[in-house]
Amino acid sequence: INRLSTIINEKLQNPIIIPNRTYSFFIDDKQIY
Structure with missing residues (x-):
């Protein structure tokens, strides 16, 4: 949840700078859950 x-x-804060990184983080979260 914190992540x-x-x-x-x-x-x-930076919607245009970090699109790919956020997607990778979401994938990591789904794998963790």
């Missing part, structure tokens, strides 16, 4: 919140915060 997801940080991802959302990064998305809001």
